[in-house]
Amino acid sequence: MLPQRITLITFGAQDLPSLRAFYTRLGWEDTPTSSDDYCVFTTAGVLLSIFPYRELLKDARLEGLVPEGTEIQKPAYRGMSLAVNVEEPEQVDAAIEKARQAGAVILKEPEEAFWGGRSAYFADPEFNVWEVAWNPSAIFDETGAMISF
Template identity: 75%
Template sequence: MIPQRVSLVTLGARDLANLRAFYQRLGWEDTPASSDDYSVFTTAGVLLSLYPYKDLALDAGLSVETTTEAKPSFRGITLAVNVEEPELVDVAIEKARAAGATILKEPVEAFWGGRSAYFADPEFNVWEVAWNPSAVFDETGAMLSF
């Protein structure tokens, strides 16, 4: 059996130093395990790591594209930060904008009853910032259900 949990999310970084600096500008602190070649951020419940794109592909047994510049495109995955109050969506999006994010969708009242917005980091990893009125968080800030 595979345990039903997500422990670590790793983003393949084309420019690790730049991507690491972006997350630091968001106010996220990386762990002592971080270096110029690998970075790890502690979040509520899941570790977020940054690892060189080509090394990550090779480690997974995948081929690596030969071009050095990637055209930003949607990869079919979003990451999310859920917040405890609707106005915190707006606060988070302004922090992301100030850190250099591309705002994909300004904060709006969502059809499902919450508030939501989207941004992309410098390498076009897409993040949603959302407030869900039925979200339940534990004492660490990890979302348990909604």
């Protein structure tokens, strides 16, 4: 059986020190195991790691998809987004302002969502897409992880 949980999300970075610096500017703290070759941020419920893109290709046995020496096109939407859900609607605006100050590309300014909450989107320097959302029916556990909505 495969447990129904997500424990680690890894971004393949083309410029790991730059991407690490971006998340640090957001106010996120990396772990003591972090370096210029690998970086891990602790979040509520899931670890976010940053690993060199080419090394991730090798580790997953995908290096044939992007031949050595091929430049990766940026920005490139990867068909997914991650979300940070917050407890109050005004926290969406504050989080987007912090992302803007850290150097994010704001994709959608904070606005009322069709589903009754408030949301906005930004992309980090390597175009990993994040939503910041307030959902009035969200339930968080004691660690800040959203467990239901």
